[in-house]
Amino acid sequence: MSIIIENEYEGEINIPYEKIAHEVIEAAIDYVDCPYECEVNLMLTDNETIHAINKEQREIDRPTDVLSFPMAEYEEPADFSKIEEDPMAFDPESGEFLLGDIVISMDKVWEQAENYGHSREREYAFLIAHSMLHLFGYDHMEEEERKDMEKRQEEILTKTKYTRDERGLV
Secondary structure, three states: OEEEEEEOOOOOOOOOHHHHHHHHHHHHHHHOOOOOOEEEEEEEEOHHHHHHHHHHHHOOOOOOOEEEEEOOOOOOOOOOOOHHHOHHHEOOOOOOEEEEEEEEEHHHHHHHHHHHOOOHHHHHHHHHHHHHHHHOOOOOOOHHHHHHHHHHHHHHHHHHOOOOOOOOOO
């Protein structure tokens, strides 16, 4: 598995962000029982940069906490049955399944952790779990999808112990 972390954030990151990313990404891949070795790209940035990406890619003119850019299309979330039919789904050199890209605003991590009353580690882990589910085709546009995705996020966070009552305490 390849987890490529690009830290473009100019502020101080005083959490073990690489360790958390690896734990949560691996847990999410295991959670959906992905049969492939995977590659995930994670970029850490600030509100200004994520605002520009959000405006360019989604035509939404404001910063957001996390953006997900899945490389694969699924008939159903986490349905890997047709992935091998897409020749662009795998890195030709490593053979790894190219899951996609995650962009996180660390400014939002700090802000939301304070607003929600939990640790920065928990907020960062939550955003990664949320984004990983998007990379596997889950969404939250409808109420039932939202409930399902929330349940799955919490299960991943419980597995990694990034909950409000364990490593998530302030």
